[in-house]
Amino acid sequence: MTEFDPLQFFARFHPVIVHLPIGFILLLAALEILSRFARWKDAKASAGFILAMTVPVAGLAAASGWLLSRGGSYEATLVRQHFWTGLATLAGCLIAAMLYWRGRLAAYRTALFLTVPVLVIASHFGGSLTHGRGHLTRYAPSWLRGGAAVALPARAGDSEAEFDTVAKPILDQYCAGCHGPEKAKGGLRVDTLAALRAGGDSGPALVPGNPQQSELLRRMRLPLADEDHMPPEGKPQPGEGERAVLERWVAGLSASASTRLNGP
Structure with missing residues (x-):
């Protein structure tokens, strides 16, 4: 059983706490805009009270986020x-x-409206940590995603050369946080072909050439509640299409790649 850790217990509330300053900052900006109209000229009268709440909760959000980053993958x-x-x-905010x-x-007002775009960028990075890179455009029309689908290997043997363009972007998004050069849980890295083959x-x-026998893909296909499923429950999960891309990429690896991946 995991021991009680008061700091990490507090850190787990970051996703809740962080939405408070987001709402307050956007509300302050909205009140400033509304107050420009005669009908709502008194809209910003409560700005001081809102600011008094914004600063401490923004501090709590930053502290809990930092602690969460220390205890998670x-x-x-x-x-x-x-x-x-x-x-x-x-x-x-300060x-x-x-x-x-x-x-x-x-x-x-200048400081407030300069803070808003920074807040939006920070929120986007936070969303990417939770839901994975590209979460905003994953289900968007192709023209919004740049109109380019993930390139698939054209024939057997191409997969080895196309690791960087086909497989690595998916592995970087969903796996490299725990299995990369900075952290290699279970001794596994996914940032190079040689590391994948070494396992x-x-x-x-x-x-x-055999996606069915590949441990990486087997674990991705396990039920989410299975303790061996990867990425773990609660982490961003690759979609069906992304798993299919990886399967076709592995299938496209030639049998001789086994020797080349391990080096001479």
């Missing part, structure tokens, strides 16, 4: 991006609040 690059943009959002309370309202504590992660 997340893609390191996204964690850094989310951390720094989140910290910039907190700084924006600056805006100080300017407001000092009566420098024009400067306050980890459970043996080779893939069998060239």
